Amino acid sequence: MKIRVNDHITVLTGKDRGKTGIVTKFVRGKVVVEGVNKTIKHIKKQNNQPGERIEFFSPIDISNVAITDSKTGKPSRVGYKIEGNQKFRIAKKSGEKVVANLAKKAAKKASPKETKK
Numbered sequence: 001m002k003i004r005v006n007d008h009i010t011v012l013t014g015k016d017r018g019k020t021g022i023v024t025k026f027v028r029g030k031v032v033v034e035g036v037n038k039t040i041k042h043i044k045k046q047n048n049q050p051g052e053r054i055e056f057f058s059p060i061d062i063s064n065v066a067i068t069d070s071k072t073g074k075p076s077r078v079g080y081k082i083e084g085n086q087k088f089r090i091a092k093k094s095g096e097k098v099v100a101n102l103a104k105k106a107a108k109k110a111s112p113k114e115t116k117k
Contacts, residue, residue, distance in 0.1 A: 002067075002078040002089065003023060003031060003062060003065065003067060003078070004023065004100060005023050005024065005025060005026070005100070006022060006023060006100040007022070007023050007067055007098070007100050008020065008021075008022055008067070008068045008070075009021065009022070009023055009031070009033060009065045009066060009067055009068055009075075010065065010066055010067075010068045010074075010075040011033070011036055011060065011064060011065055012064050012065060012066055012075060013064045014037075014060070014064055015037075016036045016037055016060075019035065019036050020068055021033040021034045021035040021036045022034045023065075024057075027059045029061065029062055030059035030060060030061050030062060031059060031060055031062055031065060032057050032058070032059050032060075033057065033060060033065065034057065035057070036057060036060065037057055037058045037059075037060050038055060038056070038057055038058075039055070039056055039057070039058045040053050040054070040055050041053070041054045041055075041056065067091060067098055069091040069093050069094050069096065070091070070094075070096055070098070070099065071091070071093075071094040071096045072093055072094055074093065076091040076092050076093040076094070077091075077092040077093075078090070078091065078092065078098060079091075079092050
């Protein structure tokens, strides 16, 4: 796949056209993007629990998003370049390397893990 988790993307079509966000997960050819395609689900009250509204981000088809070029800030297609024995992704518009947003990965690694006793 040319788009990966933690990539910074731009929405190309639909009601959220032009919005940018970070890919949080994949769901069968679709991507969930933080801050894009917000959906509200209404839940009916049950017995002693009140009704509520749950907000979440619905998946968007992968063909409707593109990587945001780090140099220009505009959507770009993704290509591959091989130097030596390393293969990496590049933005077609500027030729810059595509680097995933590593801030989330670093935060996950820094948080302590729980141990089972």
